[in-house]
Amino acid sequence: MKKQLFTISAIVIAAVSLSFCSESTAKNEDESTKETYTETLVDNSEGKELFESKCLVCHKIQDTQETMLAPPFAHIKKKYSKVNSSKEDFIEAFTSFVANPQEDDAMMFGALKQFKVMPNMGYDKAEMVKIANYVYDNEFPEPTWCNK
Numbered sequence: 001m002k003k004q005l006f007t008i009s010a011i012v013i014a015a016v017s018l019s020f021c022s023e024s025t026a027k028n029e030d031e032s033t034k035e036t037y038t039e040t041l042v043d044n045s046e047g048k049e050l051f052e053s054k055c056l057v058c059h060k061i062q063d064t065q066e067t068m069l070a071p072p073f074a075h076i077k078k079k080y081s082k083v084n085s086s087k088e089d090f091i092e093a094f095t096s097f098v099a100n101p102q103e104d105d106a107m108m109f110g111a112l113k114q115f116k117v118m119p120n121m122g123y124d125k126a127e128m129v130k131i132a133n134y135v136y137d138n139e140f141p142e143p144t145w146c147n148k
Contacts, residue, residue: 074140074143
């Protein structure tokens with residue numbers, strides 16, 4: 001029963017997504033760009049794979065804060081969610097920063113002091129959107145050293 005409900009839900013979401021995609025040609029560029037942010041809602045496995053292969057290289061939780069190369073994603077998601085009220089705003093802010101990381105655009109000042117600004121990784125925009133969707137839709141563990 002749960003499998004059938006999941007399948008029906010996936011079909012409904014896909015149908016709604018397709019209807020939004022067909023309408024986007026009549027909208028201006030800003031609106032059609034925002035619609036691409038939610039196209040991976042049905043299957044976020046590609047976003048997860050990209051996240052694990054690209055982001056966790058530096059953002060993987062280590063035993064101590066001193067051995068971290070970059071801030072943990074629990075903190076990144078918390079900050080970006082707090083500043084951006086909608087999923088579209090979250091994804092736009094996230095992808096804009098990753099596309100062109102600048103100290104003046106950073107939101108995590110403690111992380112900036114500890115790790116410096118993230119280097120420009122040259123990631124593809126479509127991949128960043130998939131990663132941002134995955135980040136928005138999932139929770140990430142807090143490092144154990146945060147609870148001490």
